[in-house]
Amino acid sequence: GAGVSQSPRYKVAKRGQDVALRCDPISGHVSLFWYQQALGQGPEFLTYFQNEAQLDKSGLPSDRFFAERPEGSVSTLKIQRTQQEDSAVYLCASSENPGLATTDTQYFGPGTRLTVL
């Protein structure tokens, strides 16, 4: 079956530009997560959706970061006025059941590698 897909796979932006990263979770998965992975590090939590509701955005590094999932399926992570420190891989994951604190397996997409010049 289809897994989690993300687009674009690679994005190069000039400092100050806005970017939008898309995530298509596994069909029917209730939970959707965004992570930021810096070079040589493990992923770090950004935000969590249960269906269309954004229940936790405590990991978003600044108010330049905004995420939405308006119909409870596809999600978009938007970064406004990108800075060089935003350069990272942005991973999306989905899981079948609701709950931020869950032992449910998360299935990850391939990530979007964002490079800000």
Add this chain to the structure above:
Amino acid sequence: AQKITQTQPGMFVQEKEAVTLDCTYDTSDPSYGLFWYKQPSSGEMIFLIYQGSYDQQNATEGRYSLNFQKARKSANLVISASQLGDSAMYFCAMSTGNRDDKIIFGKGTRLHILP
């Protein structure tokens, strides 16, 4: 607070040998889950294996097994009969039943399989 520690930044192993990747964790929550993910150079995080804190037996999935030692708070990944395709980054992760806790990842171990 939760914590995941992977102490091996890199490992080199001869093909067909078994390899153990170390992971220790810390949590005060009695209910938690431990995960291992593989991240090849393509970037995708591939789920390998899961162990629940109340599971009586160690988890196994094909060539992967999880050596779960609850008292020591360790959850080492064992890969038997390693293959060249096993070369990748490996991340240990933990999630708990505490509603304010998110899944957290270790820093990873880069595994190199030598022909």
